[in-house]
Amino acid sequence: MSRYLDIAPLRSLVAVADCGGFQRAATVLHLSQGAVSQHVRRLESTLGRTLVEREGRGSRFTADGEALLLHARRLLTVHDETLDAFGMTTARTLSIGSTEHAAAQLLPSLTSSLTGTFPQHRIRFRIDRGTQLRTALQDGRIDVALLLGPAEDAEARTVGELRLAWYSAPQWRPPATGEPVPLVAIDAPCALRTRALETLAAHGLAAEVGSEAAHLAGVQAAVRAGLGVGLMATQGQCPEGLTERDDLPRPRPIALSVQPRRGLRPDLLTGTATALHKILLAQ
Template sequence: MSDPLDLTHLRTLVVIAETGGFRRAADALHLSQPTVSQHIRMLERRLKLTLVEKDGRSSRFTADGERLVLEARKLLDAQDKVLAQFAGSAPLRITIGSTEHAADGLLTELLGVLRAAYPEAYLHFRIDRSTVLTESVVKGALDLAVVLGGNTVEPVGTAVGELGLRWVAGPGWQLPPAPGPISLVAFEEPCGLRRRAAHKLSELGYDVAVTAESGNLDGVLAAAKAGLGIALLPFLTAPPRGVVHIHELPAMGAIDVRLVARRGLGHDLEATAVEAITTHYRAIAGRRLRGVA
């Protein structure tokens, strides 16, 4: 009798297919990326087949890999049905994503509300970019995600608040006269804020050059603090220490914050999250109107 396939390794394979990559699968499974890679290598050695191959800087499934994903889903579904019949009810697990911009002050309140509403639930939070989080919700790897609007043609999810946009740079940065070159620091593409900033600066007559980019907020802020250029960023309150608001450039208004829910998620859970988040942003807006920091 042949050695059986490891269902844990098969589940890793399926999650890679559902989330679109090794790193995202590692996040969804709460494993390290090397562990995820090892699971695939062990499957390949067991089957003597190449399941995933390099494709430039990313990777893709081979024809054998795609066939195995289909068969693995059947095996895992069968296992889940058996467990559902003979095991006790599993504890509720709620996975929530948030952008770095929206997470400030929000996640603590959201955690408290959800724990009160679902005391037996296991809550897991993930911080990432809006585009990645939205994709993870669509693929079912996240239940809920708090994201920024403006990254898709059609708005996604439910509007729950907004963040003010500000031009920020290091304290010694000077706005050059148009039509000279201007340095922009921004998030890596795809990024709606980056496109919005570049478009406005071009409208003002500047020759825009992205001189620094990062996949996370800390990296963009570090580049701005170092004087590498100007950034357009959303803030709930005042910009953090180390950057200043550049008032010489036109105001850019605000960007909406939206809650995206996984298809099939219970209405009560989604409604509870929407109410908690809108209450949070409403309270912040009220304090600003009253002049309270």
């Protein structure tokens, strides 16, 4: 029987603990769930101890499993530092999810900043709705999500604010007094949709969502067609074919927060949050 502890099984064990389960660990490690389970069984066979036990639909670490985790983290740190010292580090991936709002203005600068901060990581982006990004975080398919609104999770951080502005087609004119303002918005739930309705209501203006779209491109297309006004976060860069409106109530900026997946290295979250904070201050 082998009495050696291989690196790959140790990395799987740590991922199960950090990600909260075998399936999520498999997603983060780009392995099958069966492969991760086999890694843990190999460790158990080598040590002659039970490390992880089933508990309902989930699993929990035994006392021996918790003890091995401490040693595994130290071994992996030394292993990775040794590879770094000899220039043999395998490129890692930092996967960032972002809502569409202001992505064109923030992501190019963020890519440049993170590439310099984490040269051993490839930066990959996923653009999606906030709801889908939260699900991707839970499943371990992305590492960090850029979300509209203040930080709500204990590990999330608010990094700044996005300026909001009303946009319409050049030929669009406000409705007659007493008529509702026609809005174009992303399907609910949407933070900007809510902010648009609240802003108009706070100034005694009736509003009606007359056109909806699943994505920002659809909102901009409907606004460009003159179907109504849309509230967007463009950081001062007017979308092509649209014009900014100054005859509607000025909306308050909206907070931007970053939320990590469970078990993400703290320095990766801090580096991402710091980079975004600096980018927002400079705009």
